[in-house]
Amino acid sequence: MRIKEYRDEKLNEVVYCGKHSSGLEIIVMPKAGYDSAYALFAVKYGSIDTSIKREDGTFEDIPEGTAHFLEHKLFECEELDAFELFSRTGAYANAYTSFEQTAYLFKGSNRIDESLGYLLDFVQKPYFTAETVQKEQGIIGQEIRMYQDLPDWMVMFNLLRALYKSNPVRIDIAGTQESIAQIDDKLLYKLYDIFYNPSNMVLSIVGNVDPEQIFAQVDKAIIRKKQPVPERKFIKEPAKPVQDYIECKLSVGRKQFLLGFKEDLKDPVSDIEDEYATEILIEALFGKSSPFFKRMLDEGLVSMDFGGSLFSGYGFSTVMIGGASDNPEAVADAIKKEIKNAKKHGIDPAAFERAKRKYYGRMVMGYNDIDDCSNLLASLYFNGCKPFDDMKSIQKVSLDKANERLAVINEKCSALSVIIPA
Amino acid sequence: MVKPIEIASGVRLVNIKTDKFKTNKILITMALPMGDEASANALMIYLLKRSCKAYPDLTQLNGKLDELYGASVGAGVSKMGDAQILSLSITCIDDKFSFSGESIVEECAELLAGMLFNPNVKSGSFGSDNLAIEKRLLVQSVLEEQDDKRTYAYIKCIEAMCANEPYGKPRVGTIEQIEKTKMTEVYAAWKNLLSTAIFQITVVGNGDADKIAEMFREKFSKIERTPCEISTIFLKRARFNRLEEAVPVNQGKLVMGYRAGMENADDNPDAVRVMVDIFGGGTYSKLFANVREKMSLAYYCSARFVCEKGIVVVQSGIDTEKEKAVSAEVINQLNDVRNGKFDDEVIEASKRSIKEGLTLNTPESICAFYASQILHSEIFTPEENAEKIEKITREEICEAAKKMSLDKIFMLAAAPVEEGGNEN
Numbered sequence: 001m002r003i004k005e006y007r008d009e010k011l012n013e014v015v016y017c018g019k020h021s022s023g024l025e026i027i028v029m030p031k032a033g034y035d036s037a038y039a040l041f042a043v044k045y046g047s048i049d050t051s052i053k054r055e056d057g058t059f060e061d062i063p064e065g066t067a068h069f070l071e072h073k074l075f076e077c078e079e080l081d082a083f084e085l086f087s088r089t090g091a092y093a094n095a096y097t098s099f100e101q102t103a104y105l106f107k108g109s110n111r112i113d114e115s116l117g118y119l120l121d122f123v124q125k126p127y128f129t130a131e132t133v134q135k136e137q138g139i140i141g142q143e144i145r146m147y148q149d150l151p152d153w154m155v156m157f158n159l160l161r162a163l164y165k166s167n168p169v170r171i172d173i174a175g176t177q178e179s180i181a182q183i184d185d186k187l188l189y190k191l192y193d194i195f196y197n198p199s200n201m202v203l204s205i206v207g208n209v210d211p212e213q214i215f216a217q218v219d220k221a222i223i224r225k226k227q228p229v230p231e232r233k234f235i236k237e238p239a240k241p242v243q244d245y246i247e248c249k250l251s252v253g254r255k256q257f258l259l260g261f262k263e264d265l266k267d268p269v270s271d272i273e274d275e276y277a278t279e280i281l282i283e284a285l286f287g288k289s290s291p292f293f294k295r296m297l298d299e300g301l302v303s304m305d306f307g308g309s310l311f312s313g314y315g316f317s318t319v320m321i322g323g324a325s326d327n328p329e330a331v332a333d334a335i336k337k338e339i340k341n342a343k344k345h346g347i348d349p350a351a352f353e354r355a356k357r358k359y360y361g362r363m364v365m366g367y368n369d370i371d372d373c374s375n376l377l378a379s380l381y382f383n384g385c386k387p388f389d390d391m392k393s394i395q396k397v398s399l400d401k402a403n404e405r406l407a408v409i410n411e412k413c414s415a416l417s418v419i420i421p422a
Numbered sequence: 423m424v425k426p427i428e429i430a431s432g433v434r435l436v437n438i439k440t441d442k443f444k445t446n447k448i449l450i451t452m453a454l455p456m457g458d459e460a461s462a463n464a465l466m467i468y469l470l471k472r473s474c475k476a477y478p479d480l481t482q483l484n485g486k487l488d489e490l491y492g493a494s495v496g497a498g499v500s501k502m503g504d505a506q507i508l509s510l511s512i513t514c515i516d517d518k519f520s521f522s523g524e525s526i527v528e529e530c531a532e533l534l535a536g537m538l539f540n541p542n543v544k545s546g547s548f549g550s551d552n553l554a555i556e557k558r559l560l561v562q563s564v565l566e567e568q569d570d571k572r573t574y575a576y577i578k579c580i581e582a583m584c585a586n587e588p589y590g591k592p593r594v595g596t597i598e599q600i601e602k603t604k605m606t607e608v609y610a611a612w613k614n615l616l617s618t619a620i621f622q623i624t625v626v627g628n629g630d631a632d633k634i635a636e637m638f639r640e641k642f643s644k645i646e647r648t649p650c651e652i653s654t655i656f657l658k659r660a661r662f663n664r665l666e667e668a669v670p671v672n673q674g675k676l677v678m679g680y681r682a683g684m685e686n687a688d689d690n691p692d693a694v695r696v697m698v699d700i701f702g703g704g705t706y707s708k709l710f711a712n713v714r715e716k717m718s719l720a721y722y723c724s725a726r727f728v729c730e731k732g733i734v735v736v737q738s739g740i741d742t743e744k745e746k747a748v749s750a751e752v753i754n755q756l757n758d759v760r761n762g763k764f765d766d767e768v769i770e771a772s773k774r775s776i777k778e779g780l781t782l783n784t785p786e787s788i789c790a791f792y793a794s795q796i797l798h799s800e801i802f803t804p805e806e807n808a809e810k811i812e813k814i815t816r817e818e819i820c821e822a823a824k825k826m827s828l829d830k831i832f833m834l835a836a837a838p839v840e841e842g843g844n845e846n
Contacts, residue, residue, distance in 0.1 A: 364491070
């Protein structure tokens with residue numbers, strides 16, 4: 001295995017990357033002075049993967065929520081389940097499914113090589129039966145219900161449903177009670193075989209580790225051979241949202257809102273410098289030091305939780321701004337006016353500079369945390385970037401770039417999602 | 423044991439010097455007895471966070487923080503035993519990351535001290551507009567507490583359980599108390615804080631702690647201090663009853679509040695910690711293995727130990743009609759712990775997991791670990807706590823479980839979600 005070394009002098013960090021013969025990308029970041037290591041074994045298979053490509057090039061639909069279902073089921077092994085294995089070393093083990101990936105992880109300070117062995121082992125050895133699949137439907141059913149009561153979650157998924165017509169980003173990560181009822185052990189084995197192929201995966205480990213040892217251990221532990229990478233389906237969306245307003249009643253104390261501006265994407269993958277420029281411009285216009293925030297706060301329209309960020313991934317990109325408010329429509333109108341105004345006069349250079357410094361500082365802070373580093377390295381890899389591309393790109397972002405990104409935000413392609421106290 | 427730097431009477435500084443982080447963090451933790459001033463104290467700490475003499479307005483202060491590379495200021499209000507805990511903190515990146523080599527750390531330390539000692543006050547007032555806004559935000563945050571039903575049900579159970587103890591009071595007071603708080607009370611709360619609160623300043627990073635200590639020493643030298651006394655009521659046994667509230671949600675929340683039977687916070691808390699972890703901690707625990715994995719009744723069912731109050735709380739998200747089945751199983755599982763029906767392997771797994779949790783890798787977790795010792799005279803390191811956990815025996819675990827008595831069941835029941843209009 002050829003190992004590549006990446007360095008960032010200012011951060012004083014080194015990352016080693018190697019490509020295993022199976023196609024698995026292995027990323028190691030040793031951190032001096034840390035007692036623990038955090039390892040992430042991730043597969044590019046998330047809730048947006050609702051179809052698989054057939055040999056003839058057409059796509060076959062699969063039920064919603066399969067990536068998440070598989071995540072739950074992989075913890076079960078033929079003999080001991082994965083949690084029992086990790087309890088031998090005391091490592092904390094978990095997994096999560098997002099829109100674009102499923103990740104299995106552990107964090108531990110003791111017998112890290114042993115924990116890494118368990119991680120590599122259980123993810124590579126699926127074991128399901130009709131019975132265990134059925135049992136999981138009850139647990140996941142409760143998980144779905146729990147999320148349906150969370151206003152932060154509901155306000156966002158309602159917004160996505162209002163904005164996107166057919167992009168699977170509009171569906172719940174866990175699927176629905178109905179869709180998971182269609183899942184059986186045979187389907188899980190089939191999907192496992194397609195997606196959990198090393199060329200579609202990354203192992204990223206950060207902390208108290210020796211890169212040489214890690215590469216040697218992983219090299220021996222990978223079972224599967226190289227296979228082609230499954231292809232994602234790019235679903236071209238109409239520029240306009242499905243509807244411009246959506247509301248739902250929940251048992252909450254106050255109204256909550258999220259306003260989204262849908263970007264008309266020509267290409268499913270976006271550039272990280274563009275993403276950072278967008279984040280910075282949102283901060284400059286709507287951050288806690290902006291005149292806009294002060295005005296809204298003084299008028300009693302927003303709370304300290306007001307803020308925005310870019311929500312983007314394969315085939316979707318939306319600027320989202322929201323928080324709690326007694327009058328979401330008024331805030332939404334004011335946000336649109338502010339964007340219109342900024343487009344006309346350009347972003348205030350001083351505000352841009354402040355926002356850029358803040359964003360850069362927060363990025364540096366992120367390198368404190370082995371969890372954050374490991375997740376960052378994996379997602380940079382899945383996005384086709386190299387380690388530390390984040391640090392390089394952020395420093396390159398110019399005011400012109402931010403104004404260019406501002407021009408893309410279309411007030412006419414927006415939707416407002418509101419949660420109303422039941 | 424960590425030897426703190428004495429700053430003034432009832433004020434100490436704990437420095438954890440390390441160059442492994444990219445940041446410096448200073449956390450000021452302040453303890454006062456939980457009482458009728460809770461709302462005034464809470465409003466005061468948020469007013470301190472909002473501005474200071476040097477940056478007399480929220481926008482100016484936040485602008486300054488942005489310029490300092492996104493330095494972040496935090497303020498918080500919580501409870502620890504029968505004390506109200508206020509906190510004020512700042513986190514910034516280390517000087518070596520600035521674009522042109524300017525110093526960030528020192529400026530941030532001064533800014534934080536300025537917020538505490540030199541707030542934006544004129545003749546006894548924080549500004550009536552500012553107070554009105556902070557009142558509104560605090561009332562709103564209380565209303566928002568019901569948004570997360572897991573937390574909401576937990577709070578309701580604690581409030582019912584400790585209705586006759588200071589710990590049963592809401593951490594920021596009630597909405598009525600917040601609304602009727604006067605400026606003179608907020609100002610008095612600030613004066614009272616500086617002269618009577620117990621202070622711990624925790625510093626984590628590579629910054630010069632001696633310089634920071636010197637700065638705080640100088641500030642406190644101008645204040646006459648008579649530190650307050652804080653004591654917490656520990657009820658050893660409980661009188662059980664069940665409460666229910668129906669809300670329009672999809673999933674019900676079951677909360678079971680236990681008294682751990684401790685005399686005080688030093689009454690073998692490590693045995694209780696291991697017992698609670700075996701009962702409802704990790705994935706090897708009784709509740710996870712049975713209520714979730716075996717019976718498939720819940721996505722989560724876990725127990726949590728509130729050491730400073732001698733309370734253990736079991737929480738689970740369930741179908742409302744399954745309450746009896748789940749609560750019976752929880753009681754059943756606790757009986758198994760009492761009777762020693764668990765493997766030695768589980769004890770080892772639990773100890774390993776707790777010790778793993780004591781391996782602290784972020785400035786936030788290190789600060790939180792030391793701040794949680796504010797009410798104790800001796801300050802232990804994570805390694806020392808790990809050693810104490812290691813020594814706990816099977817007998818001590820069963821003994822701790824036997825002392826548990828069920829005090830409250832609070833059931834947040836799922837009433838059907840209303841569609842359409844607001845019929846009442």
